Amino acid sequence: MSYLLDTSSFLWFVNDDKKLSAAARELVEDPDVEIQLSVVSIWEIAIKARLARGLDLPLPFIEFIDAVLDNYDFAILQISISHLKQVADLPLHHRDPFDRLLVAQSQVENLPILTSDAAFDQYPVQRLW
Numbered sequence: 001m002s003y004l005l006d007t008s009s010f011l012w013f014v015n016d017d018k019k020l021s022a023a024a025r026e027l028v029e030d031p032d033v034e035i036q037l038s039v040v041s042i043w044e045i046a047i048k049a050r051l052a053r054g055l056d057l058p059l060p061f062i063e064f065i066d067a068v069l070d071n072y073d074f075a076i077l078q079i080s081i082s083h084l085k086q087v088a089d090l091p092l093h094h095r096d097p098f099d100r101l102l103v104a105q106s107q108v109e110n111l112p113i114l115t116s117d118a119a120f121d122q123y124p125v126q127r128l129w
Contacts, residue, residue, distance in 0.1 A: 001033055005035050093119060
């Protein structure tokens with residue numbers, strides 16, 4: 001089984017933050033589960049780290065992302081045209097462009113998403129927390 005990890009859940013996991021639910025942590029740590037990390041999340045972290053918008057990384061972004069990708073076996077989910085077409089059709093329940101693209105990827109790829117964000121429930125996606 002594969003799951004899509006949202007940006008906050010990804011950061012909570014790699015920083016061993018207690019905000020990550022026990023169920024989500026168990027799935028991410030299960031060697032039989034494929035965890036997909038979207039380029040969308042990496043992009044969001046890069047932007048927010050540069051803007052210093054409450055994002056406190058333990059290392060500068062480039063060092064942080066290199067270390068994380070070297071140390072964890074996340075499958076990287078690229079952004080495709082089909083994902084962008086899906087975004088264009090989404091109702092505006094959630095206005096965050098990064099989250100909207102994660103919703104679209106979850107839908108197109110038929111991936112349950114690991115997120116604490118209840119706003120995702122307004123879309124036909126499977127949210128696990």
